[in-house]
Amino acid sequence: MKRPLLKLSMLLVAFTIFNACQKDEVLEMQEESVINDDQKPALTIPEINAIINQSLTETGTFDWKDVTPHTLWSAVIRGNNILTIGYGAEGESFAEVKTESLKATLSNLIQLVEDSEDYKKGDKPVVEHDIINVIDMEVANFSTIKQLLQSDGVRYLEPNGYNQYETVNNGRSSSGCDKDSNTINSAHYTTIAPNNAQVSWHFYKHNIPQAWSQSTGAGVTIGLIDTGVSASQTLLNSSGINDGYSTGRFVQKYGTFIDSSWWWSDNYDGIHDKCGHGTAMASTIAAPRNDNGMPVGVAYNANLVAYRATEDVLLNDYHERKGVSDALTQLGNRSDVKIISMSIGYLWSIGNIKDAVEYAYSKQKLIFAAGGTSTSFTNGYGVIFPATMSETVAVTGVDDGSNYDRCEVCHTGDKIDFTIIMEGDNNTSKAPPVLGFYDGDRRYTGGSSVATATTAGIAALVWSKYPTWSRAQVLTKLKQSSEFYPNKNSSFGYGNIDALQAVQ
Template sequence: MLALILAEEQKTHPGLTAADLVAYDESVLPVLDVTVRELSTIKALRASGLVRYAEPMGYEPNRPEASRTESVLSSSGCGSNTATAGLVAGADFTVLSNGSKSSWNQADQYHGVRTAWNQSTGRGVKVVIIDSGSSDAQENLGSAFNQGLSSGRTIERLVTMPRNTIFGIPYGDAETPNDGCGHGTSMAGACAAPRGTDGAAVGMAYNASLITVRAAEDVFLDASREVKGVSDAFILAGNRADVRIISMSMGRLTSSSQMTDAIRYAYGRGKLIFCAAGTSFDWSAGLVGVIYPASLPEAVAVTGVKDNLTTRCDECHVGSDVEFTVVMQRTSVDRRPLTLAMSGDAPSTVGGSSVATASMAGLTALVWARYPTETRAQIMSRLVAASSNRSARSSSFGWGRVNVATAVGGLVN
């Protein structure tokens, strides 16, 4: 394949070598990530019987390093993960016995979370959050991850997104696991923030172990290196025998065969994969449908609903690919769930199908921790049996809300 590509490219650029073509090294998937400049090369690849797909890896323009921060902060889902002012005790959150704050949507009337905690806290289950990383300034995802009633678990902060490149040449500093967006930190908090003594918000599975992976700059996977980062993150998670659940609250409208291959790789190793159904503007969310990769059969698509239990959240996508919903919009004051801010103990809030997905991953960790010897299929059966639409799947909301207290109590139809 490299010889074919090089031959075509050298017709116009005779000084090129094979090393000039390879943008990123691959060691697991049977793919080549290459930089090509000539239409004839694309035509030759698509005509070859040896090629399963030849497609653009990303759609980003080449932009100078100086504009990257502005680009990230202006992207959907980034730049707003700071403490939320005006949160009201007893309405927006319940103060638990050790002082931590339980978000309003953890009340038993929605998902049975607080009752479920009497039987399971997620201990022994490891969740991978594929997102924009986690903040190195948030001690609840670092040195204070084990505090209060959260103990004996681990957190790893990894990065799979490669350095930026221009025509295959890396530039700028090496990427770190640190969250430059804010989205990944809020997802990690919603899933597994500790039940500590510092007054911060507690996650759904406060004793689950966590791996946060910085695979992208923001939640819209348009850049080539984001495709590479996400693909490598799924491969990493697939190769980890200690990982059971993968959660990704990012996506795009168009498909990527490379990401699909990576997701199938992880799925083939028994991982339960949750992906966000999609989040956009209020006026468009009801029109777009479930985005990629939540639309894949290997992914469990999750979306958010309002506290009336029947209406999608204002910004949430719905459709036939949705399998579960999570309550995440309190309509009376338009409040989203509590989570961890970029730093400090004062909670922030976060919405969309993003928080629904990370929360569903945490809910599932509670179930899998209760039944640690069961398979992915058996855990899915428990989730469905404890869901609001178990007798008749909805074309918009799938199996609906899971009552995790029922799921951990052993009721399976």
């Protein structure tokens, strides 16, 4: 009887040893999987895009802070090794004068990257932004990402060079660009003095011509951040902007967009539009009222400061993102600029632009941003960044039917603040006419872009009428002059603005 018990005991011992070995193997496999995370190759572009798509589909937004360190590192690798580091305490997005604490944080982070990447100071470029607390550095090692994520003083890490999300031509796109002219139907404008100045049909839907008896935007300076203004459209240059009923004002052009395959380059691409989008927005805002038989701007006596900060309307490129952030901080530093108009954006928040918006907002700028216009890239998405920010005023377009319906390509959502009529009922082809890219040309253009520019112009009319008002007072007046006030619609905000009521 003892032998079976002995055999059973031996079997139990063997099973225990086997089970222990199995557990050890499982633990070893788990340890190897953790270790192998460091050894895994970078995710492919389709794999990264699938993660982004899943977040956008499930939550309607995406943020790099929500991905794994490996995914973040993969996007850095696939984005020309550019890592943008937002530093400082939480909420410390900018500083006109760096404190000793900020300087120490910055120095420590740069030293960490240099040590982890094994290069000496000065071997690799470091791009430091002037006002916002952001640096851009070249990073190749996964260990660098992990160390930074565990470091004090890091607000965010973003792969700002990653421009491969459903774009073409190596990350470059032509979204919103159009330099062609159109034959304008005479039913789509009305002529007024002096001698055939043309007023877009949609101006009358908002009582803008009626508001001109009270204000024309004189004394107000509007900053436009876009693709620039065409050198070939003299009515938007210093030689033609003061003409007819438009007098005593100025236009200034600047360029912050860098056209280079080298991310650290300072090869600025000039001040003039090469796309056509910025020229159309400038026309909507401030085209002169004269006898040339051309479209008139909403605030035809306002000053215009135009920045070529982007290549097109889609902020998918490192140089565009930096260009916009630089333009925002520069306009923020101008005491004469009261309004900033941005008919550009992206599907999710971009850290260095967000920081710069917060800086401009801290300088009391009234910032208008486009809610989104569908292209092959953005179709199907809701309100886009930076219109999603509380510091911006989000605008979109609707049609002129009796029921509120968004224009065919316009985005809507609970972040929208105002609407402007952009097309005919039932998606008919009527759109606002604007100055073309070349002298003598006109074209149609619409969407949330022109809606935003139109609203910026109306705000200039209000501020010109009440020059001592604060940003809050002007914004309140716009709300009070809108169709749904004091209520806010879940898709259209306060609705269509009555410009005449706004200046009374």
